[in-house]
Amino acid sequence: MAAPAERPTGADELKFRDPARARALADAIGRMVEQIGRAPVTVMHVCGSHEQAIAKFGLRHTFPDGLDVIMGPGCPVCVTDLPEVDEAVVLAEDGVRVVTYGDMLRVPGTVRSLAEVQSMGGKVDVVYSAAQAVDIAGGTDEEVVFFASGFETTAVATAAIAVANPPANFSILSAHKYIPPVMEIVAEMPDTRIEGFLAAGHAATITGWGIFERFVERHGIPVVVAGFEPLDILAGIAQLVELVRDGRRAVVNAFPRCVTREGNRIAQQELWRVFRTTGGNWRGIAHVPNGNLRLRDEFAHLDARRRFRIDLKRLWTQAPAALTQLCMCGDIMAGVSSPEKCALFGKECVPDAPVGACMVSSEGTCRIWHQYGGHPRL
Amino acid sequence: MTRAAADEAGRGHSGRRDPAIVMKHGAGGRAMRRLIQETLTRGFVDVAVDGYGIAAMDDGAALRLGDRWLIVTTDSHVVQPAFFPGGDIGRLAVAGTVNDLAMMGATEPMGLTCALIVEEGFTFSDLERVQQSMVDTCREAGTTVVTGDTKVMGRGELDGVVINTTGVAIANTLVRDSGLAVGDRIVVTGNVGDHGMALMAHRHHLAIDAELYSDVAPINRMIRDALAARPGAVSAMKDPTRGGLSSALHEMAEKANVGMQIREELVPVNPVVRAVAEMLGLDPMHVANEGKAVLGVRGGDAAVQAVLAALRRHPAGANAAVVGECVATRPGDVVLDTGLGKRLLSEYEGELLPRIC
Structure with a gap:
């Protein structure tokens, strides 16, 4: 089964939101889960945009009881490690202008967030694109550091500005992450029981779906690449459940209108020309070998970590907030728990006063569940 | 900022309390209701009122006058910019108060007060435009300004102009926002999200082909006809201003302690508003309206059709629709x-856009 082939014919007629097709797909998923004959069947998606669509359109309500669709580490902001936030905090405290995406502002660091530095007079600006970060540097003589976050999709945009000779006062503090390695980690975690992965269509547009072939070989878990309209997701899950039912270990591209096997070669070349992978901690999850994207030596002149001496020890004389110890973001992102099982969710931890990063970003599971009311039995 | 917001909720990381107001306290959602309930009404709610005072948290007060009701409501208007597509602060100041009266069943305003606070430097020509707009809107609503006050403040002490209006009217039959019961149908009088989205597109210079216009208008005459179409059929009313349709529905459901089932496809939304909202990651049901009402209607299909027909006879009610019903569950x-x-309809916690009405 592939995604429905029709293209939308107009703004009012989004075929990818057709209720009748959605019901047919939901019924098919229900039948296949029944055929599998055990519960729960557990699949994981690794993308905040997938969770957004699932929550916004109330899709979980249509999933059978025997199917768990859980969100994995699919929010780049959420997996940004405390020391990475701390680096940006120290730079801003030292008077450097730090520019970053809006979601990064309120991500708690060990002792404070960038938003708190900003309220204390630190120079912190929000940008909507990497290019805008360069524009800010172009308009000033002061040092401007772009605190860059996001998965390989967003990293391509950072790479594009790195190769385009940005101004001399511009540098990059990369917190970019690379998704494929963390899928391996989650697949091997003893507590997870992931039987299939729904991979993010936009990332695969860059990397190509072929990148998952080795993963499937190595872990014996099927992968389906899916888009973001409700029918894309339902079709992707139906495909995934079918692979689980049939015991097939394969990669299936359920987003063929955007994703090819090879992906966007030019973007990949640019990405790997600027970045290399290195191991690092993903917040709350684990040390992920090859999970971080850092600037290559050829771009050392743009690397804020080399341009500035960032003294983190100065911050670490203060203890982190006590509530942080209770935060379950890591377990939630690893798929072994869910927001409603967290004692802080919706109480001490709300979007205005987040304890964990999952409540900060619009891509974070907790934030999405808080916004759309989780998925109670309706 | 974050710390203040955290402590407002009484649940900051540190447990400290910081009494500062943040923008979301004016946004029409839960934060504003908490502010009013927990702070602004203290000391007033305990005093007996013959009728429904501030404790009811309705669109206005209803004071008993024999077997009728004197309805009083007040509203300050701070929209930025003062002139926006489809309206201006003068029209807003009249329509907002007239509509609040109408939401309680008082559709013939006896008169409005108008308090004008102007920043030094605000031009006479702009002030005249605002004033003329108030005159025109009063005429539409069948009322006038009967008393007023003017203050001027120094440059930078406020932004342009602030207008407060108070309205008084008599209601023979009181309609409250808490009157829903299981089985009542929910009617929305037209497209939702127009006002907030027009301001958003205007302020952010969104490059869209079609111009978006605020729906700001007095709807008291339309409401009068809807109430008269089938006396007793309208069980509750609320105007979905800040916080949008979502906030109005939540407040009505909570006050009446009924559940609500809303079908998204039935909620009327201008396709351009829908498209822009989607682009910005917003839900039109969270976006403010200034010429719409949510009605609870009981008495079966005939009553619902009668009320809908009365609404649709007015241009502002042309797209009136039943969007759902009240149920006993949840x-x-x-x-x-x-x-x-299916999912729970969310209520926006923070603020989509400050200073829109």
């Missing part, structure tokens, strides 16, 4: 059927 909750699934 009292206080609003369940949204998206056509593809």
Whole structure:
């Protein structure tokens, strides 16, 4: 089964939101889960945009009881490690202008967030694109550091500005992450029981779906690449459940209108020309070998970590907030728990006063569940 | 900022309390209701009122006058910019208060007061435009300004102009926002999200082909006809201003302790508003309206059709529609059927856009 082939014919007629097709797909998923004959069947998606669509359109309500669709580490902001936030905090405290995406502002660091530095007079600006970060540097003589976050999709945009000779006062503090390695980690975690992965269509547009072939070989878990309209997701899950039912270990591209096997070669070349992978901690999850994207030596002149001496020890004389110890973001992102099982969710931890990063970003599971009311039995 | 917001909720990381007001306290959602309930009404709610005072948290007060009701309501208007597509602060100041009266069943305003606070430097020509707009809007609503006050403040002490209006009217039959019961149908009088989205597109210079216009208008005459169409059929009313349709539905469901089932496909939305909202990651049901009402209607299909027909005879009610009904399950909750699934309708916590009305 592939995604429905029709293209939308107009703004009012989004075929990818057709209720009748959605019901047919939901019924098919229900039948296949029944055929599998055990519960729960557990699949994981690794993308905040997938969770957004699932929550916004109330899709979980249509999933059978025997199917768990859980969100994995699919929010780049959420997996940004405390020391990475701390680096940006120290730079801003030292008077450097730090520019970053809006979601990064309120991500708690060990002792404070960038938003708190900003309220204390630190120079912190929000940008909507990497290019805008360069524009800010172009308009000033002061040092401007772009605190860059996001998965390989967003990293391509950072790479594009790195190769385009940005101004001399511009540098990059990369917190970019690379998704494929963390899928391996989650697949091997003893507590997870992931039987299939729904991979993010936009990332695969860059990397190509072929990148998952080795993963499937190595872990014996099927992968389906899916888009973001409700029918894309339902079709992707139906495909995934079918692979689980049939015991097939394969990669299936359920987003063929955007994703090819090879992906966007030019973007990949640019990405790997600027970045290399290195191991690092993903917040709350684990040390992920090859999970971080850092600037290559050829771009050392743009690397804020080399341009500035960032003294983190100065911050670490203060203890982190006590509530942080209770935060379950890591377990939630690893798929072994869910927001409603967290004692802080919706109480001490709300979007205005987040304890964990999952409540900060619009891509974070907790934030999405808080916004759309989780998925109670309706 | 974050710390203040955290402590407002009494649940900051540190447990400290910081009494500062943040913008979301004016946004029409839960934060504003908490502010009013927990702070602004203290000391007033305990005093007996013959009728419904501030404790009812309705669109205005209803004071008993024999077997009728004197309705009083007041509203300050701070929209930025003062002139926006489809309206201006003068029209808003009249329509906002007239509509609040109408939401309680008082559709013939006896008069309005107008307090004008102007910043030094605000031009005479702009002030005249605002004033003329108030005159025109009063005429539409069948009322006038009967008393007023003017203050001028120094440059930078406020932004342009602030207008407060108070309205008084008599209601023979009181309609409250808490009157829903299980089985009542929910009617929305037209497209939702127009006002907030027009301001958003205007302020952010969104490059869209079609111009978006605020729906700001007095709707008291339309409401008068809807109430008269089938006396007793309208069980509750509320105007979905800040916080949008979502906030109005939540408040009505909570006050009446009924559940609500809303079908998203039935909610009238201008396709351009829908497209822009989607682009910005917003839900039109969270976006403010200034010429719309939510009605609870009981008495079966005939009553609903009679009320709908009365609404649709007015241009502002041309797209009036039944969007859902009140149910016994999940009292206080609003369940949204998206056509593809179901979820709880969310209420926006923070603020989509400051200073829109």
